[in-house]
Amino acid sequence: MFSKDRWNEILEALNANKFRTLLTAFGVFWGILILVLLLALTNGLKNGVSADFGDFATNSMFMWSQGTSISYKGLPKGRRFSFKLEDVEILREKYPELKYISPRNQLGGFNGANNVTRNEKTGAFSIYGDYPEFIKQQPQDITSGRYISYSDINEKRKICVIGEDVVKGLYDNGEEVLNTYIKINGVNFLVVGTFKNPKSSGDAEEDANTIFVPFTTFSQAFNRGDNVGWMAITASEDVNITDIKEQVFATMREQRSIHPDDKRAIGHFDLSEAYGRVMGLFSILTFVGYFVGSLVLLSGVIGISNIMLIVVKERTKEIGVRRALGATPWEIKSQILQESLVLTIISGMAGIAVAAGFIWVMNTILDQVGKVDNFANPSVNINVIFVALAILIVSGLLAGFIPASRAIQMKPIDALRIE
Amino acid sequence: MIEIKGLHKSYQMGSNSLHVLKGIDFSVKEGELVSIMGSSGSGKSTLLNILGMLDEADEGDYTLDNVPIKNLNEKIAAQYRNKFLGFIFQSFNLINYKNALDNVSMPLYYQGMKRAERTDRAMHYLEKVGLAQWATHLPSEMSGGQKQRVAIARALASDPKVLLADEPTGALDTKTSYEVMDLIQGINDEGKTILIVTHEPDIAEMTKRIVNLKDGRIIDDTLVNQVKAINHV
Numbered sequence: 001m002f003s004k005d006r007w008n009e010i011l012e013a014l015n016a017n018k019f020r021t022l023l024t025a026f027g028v029f030w031g032i033l034i035l036v037l038l039l040a041l042t043n044g045l046k047n048g049v050s051a052d053f054g055d056f057a058t059n060s061m062f063m064w065s066q067g068t069s070i071s072y073k074g075l076p077k078g079r080r081f082s083f084k085l086e087d088v089e090i091l092r093e094k095y096p097e098l099k100y101i102s103p104r105n106q107l108g109g110f111n112g113a114n115n116v117t118r119n120e121k122t123g124a125f126s127i128y129g130d131y132p133e134f135i136k137q138q139p140q141d142i143t144s145g146r147y148i149s150y151s152d153i154n155e156k157r158k159i160c161v162i163g164e165d166v167v168k169g170l171y172d173n174g175e176e177v178l179n180t181y182i183k184i185n186g187v188n189f190l191v192v193g194t195f196k197n198p199k200s201s202g203d204a205e206e207d208a209n210t211i212f213v214p215f216t217t218f219s220q221a222f223n224r225g226d227n228v229g230w231m232a233i234t235a236s237e238d239v240n241i242t243d244i245k246e247q248v249f250a251t252m253r254e255q256r257s258i259h260p261d262d263k264r265a266i267g268h269f270d271l272s273e274a275y276g277r278v279m280g281l282f283s284i285l286t287f288v289g290y291f292v293g294s295l296v297l298l299s300g301v302i303g304i305s306n307i308m309l310i311v312v313k314e315r316t317k318e319i320g321v322r323r324a325l326g327a328t329p330w331e332i333k334s335q336i337l338q339e340s341l342v343l344t345i346i347s348g349m350a351g352i353a354v355a356a357g358f359i360w361v362m363n364t365i366l367d368q369v370g371k372v373d374n375f376a377n378p379s380v381n382i383n384v385i386f387v388a389l390a391i392l393i394v395s396g397l398l399a400g401f402i403p404a405s406r407a408i409q410m411k412p413i414d415a416l417r418i419e
Numbered sequence: 420m421i422e423i424k425g426l427h428k429s430y431q432m433g434s435n436s437l438h439v440l441k442g443i444d445f446s447v448k449e450g451e452l453v454s455i456m457g458s459s460g461s462g463k464s465t466l467l468n469i470l471g472m473l474d475e476a477d478e479g480d481y482t483l484d485n486v487p488i489k490n491l492n493e494k495i496a497a498q499y500r501n502k503f504l505g506f507i508f509q510s511f512n513l514i515n516y517k518n519a520l521d522n523v524s525m526p527l528y529y530q531g532m533k534r535a536e537r538t539d540r541a542m543h544y545l546e547k548v549g550l551a552q553w554a555t556h557l558p559s560e561m562s563g564g565q566k567q568r569v570a571i572a573r574a575l576a577s578d579p580k581v582l583l584a585d586e587p588t589g590a591l592d593t594k595t596s597y598e599v600m601d602l603i604q605g606i607n608d609e610g611k612t613i614l615i616v617t618h619e620p621d622i623a624e625m626t627k628r629i630v631n632l633k634d635g636r637i638i639d640d641t642l643v644n645q646v647k648a649i650n651h652v
Contacts, residue, residue, distance in 0.1 A: 004534065317512065320512075323497060324500060325525055325526045326501020326529040326530070327497060328498065328525055329493045329494060331529065332496065336640070388515050408493070413468050
């Protein structure tokens with residue numbers, strides 16, 4: 001269909017009035033530019049906000065104990081209780097669909113008092129007792145050494161893995177970190193690894209101020225017995241954590257002798273639900289991007305359609321001559337359609353290219369000024385380009401359709417009479 | 420070559436119907452050079468349009484090169500026009516953004532001929548009308564006579580059975596008109612059948628047969644002694 005001759009025909013026709021062709025092309029150029037930029041900005045917002053969720057596995061929830069609010073089995077209301085390690089085992093047995101269940105304990109916290117010392121240096125850090133699985137729920141880049149292992153857990157080794165900021169706070173520049181000791185609340189721990197967050201956004205500051213020690217060591221060293229501060233629970237891919245969390249709570253209420261209707265006894269944060277809500281918002285934003293972009297594009301397409309109508313009108317006589325010389329109606333029609341298609345696609349491609357340039361500039365600037373809240377890496381998926389291309393092809397055909405039909409409506413004899 | 424029997428054509432003008440052709444019987448043999456004359460409104464252009472398959476008769480038979488021309492849809496009409504007919508218009512009707520060579524090769528393009536062959540053929544016909552060195556010029560850079568010669572080359576390019584010329588000299592001065600007629604006579608001498616619609620008696624004299632139309636009927640059809648245009652140039 002697109003032989004070299006066809007191309008020549010089309011380009012000749014489009015070149016016949018360059019300025020007008022350019023102005024017409026601008027409408028579609030502008031439409032697709034705005035479409036792609038809108039989607040890129042939406043994506044940037046989405047990337048920024050999902051960075052706030054950190055790398056934590058999204059199909060997760062956190063569960064902690066609060067005071068009971070209903071008296072049950074002779075126990076008073078307002079009773080404080082704590083999950084036990086055996087609860088974790090029960091959950092593992094009962095719910096094989098839960099991929100990771102990490103019991104956790106914490107010491108100190110954000111802006112807490114100084115609790116770690118090394119020689120003459122001191123600092124306030126968050127100290128967590130954790131199991132080896134936790135790194136799979138919240139990925140960390142181990143920059144040197146290793147993470148907690150099960151032999152650490154079993155042998156209750158006094159080791160720790162420390163964040164980059166901890167290193168900065170307690171060590172001189174270039175000092176050897178591994179196999180040195182730090183003192184946490186007066187207990188010596190051997191540093192076996194350092195880490196940093198792969199994506200330093202969100203709570204990066206707090207995360208990098210963190211020290212991980214084996215859960216069992218933590219319990220023993222800081223007198224927690226078999227208490228569990230809270231649990232980070234991740235379900236496997238084929239189950240949504242939101243769907244099974246109520247069952248988990250029920251089991252825990254049974255375990256801890258809590259009234260079955262006591263909703264307030266166990267607190268939780270459902271990361272999956274929160275994440276889903278935010279992502280839902282972005283699907284709507286993406287839809288709005290497509291919608292608004294398409295509408296802007298539509299005005300460009302109408303512009304092309306309009307110009308093609310004028311072109312057809314102007315070339316009525318030429319079309320009459322062509323038909324007298326033996327052009328079939330379909331040949332005339334397809335030429336008009338192809339002209340509009342080529343015009344639409346070329347100007348659309350230019351729009352996409354310029355949008356890509358804009359996105360590149362935005363990213364370069366973002367790289368230079370550093371992190372911006374709730375905005376990161378504006379970009380579009382390659383699929384968006386294909387969708388945009390499909391939209392362009394459809395709109396090009398649409399734009400050419402009415403003019404093309406108009407072109408062959410007039411009989412060649414009438415067309416030839418036009419002066 | 421052309422056989423017409425009992426051709427009728429009327430146009431609907433609001434509530435009145437205008438009977439333009441009232442039973443035309445007419446035939447043209449191969450190699451003839453015929454002029455169709457008549458005052459305006461005599462129906463000569465309508466006749467030419469029907470012959471050119473640009474318009475369809477209400478009644479009557481039309482046979483071209485033993486092919487009955489009837490019940491044409493636009494597509495078949497276009498293909499027949501391309502195969503059988505070459506058109507020469509009063510206002511040349513060249514495509515103004517195409518150079519002479521591309522204008523001439525246009526009918527060949529619609530035949531689906533390959534570019535190289537097309538260019539060869541078009542160049543051959545441009546040489547024939549004496550405009551080979553103007554091949555790359557746009558119509559706007561040529562004089563009226565040159566444009567009409569390009570149009571004649573274009574009409575010849577597809578090697579049609581019949582050339583139909585609608586007032587081919589109507590937009591030209593006398594000297595140029597005769598030059599164009601000389602060219603047309605030359606083409607006729609090579610055996611091409613040519614029909615010319617004109618209202619200029621001197622042009623009609625340069626054909627071999629004059630058909631006079633009045634009020635939709637042929638009132639006169641005579642063979643004439645052809646005046647050679649070359650003698651008047």
